[in-house]
Amino acid sequence: MPELPEVEVTRLSFAERIAGARIVSMRLGKPLRWPLGVDPASLAGRRVLGVRRRGKYLLVDLDRGLLLLHLGMSGALSFGPARTPAGKHDHLDLETDCGLLRLHDPRRFGAVVYAEDEADPVANKLLGGLGVEPLSEGFELIAFHRGLRQRRAPIKQVLLAGDLVVGVGNIYASEALFRAGIRPTLAACRISKPRAERLRVAIREVLARALAVGGSTLRDFSNAQGESGYFQLEMLVYDRAGQPCRQCGASIRQIRQGQRSTFYCPACQKP
């Protein structure tokens, strides 16, 4: 479910409302990807300062320590008045005096991890190897092209790896490569500087557009206010195997790369 736009949309939908809230209690459901790393009861009484995002992680800053949240493949957050008891897939309930922050995650690839600070070994292990933020000033051509040049793997998989640039997942990798006219199977090191610039711009535009329309809701994504996204209506290649390219009419192809589906137009995207 959640790539950078969905995570950011989620953050924007509750960050201001939860800022300043006092934690009343914390309840965990079934195990997520990693243990919390602290006694949940010890967080009672702490104050939430704000919510930041790094890649696909949300960082909930407390007056002491922080919580790292990851939505994995099927996670979604909600924040508001607690109106229903925790369901079988609600694996985090953070009760505050401003509302209940709840993580719903059927597949449990998500995570809730406590760290004293970002230098904490636990936090560093998760955040330390992350690449540049694609929507930041720091995402510039020279370093991006230099990074691509030292990778022989297919460009799609380099984008997904997240150590060069973060936040680009399976949907937006296919979408950005289509907009850049680049075949997903092309070795990253063979992308010329002008094409790298096209790709850089395409990544920014696709992510910014998805963010602006609330992300993509394929199955069940919704932000912390329960609102769904609409980028799926604008997808040009993802999940469109066999359908005509919206640009040239050729049949969209689907292939497997690293056990993930990739979609592209054989005519518009050059090897």
Next chain:
DNA sequence: AAAAGCCCCTGGATGC
């Protein structure tokens, strides 16, 4: 160092 595979887990869609 980089790349390729393997898992973690549940549920929905599809096929027989």
Next chain:
DNA sequence: TGCATCCAGGGGCTTT
């Protein structure tokens, strides 16, 4: 209706 198989928006870890 029941059951088996495949697929899904991620990414850390282990092995080449």
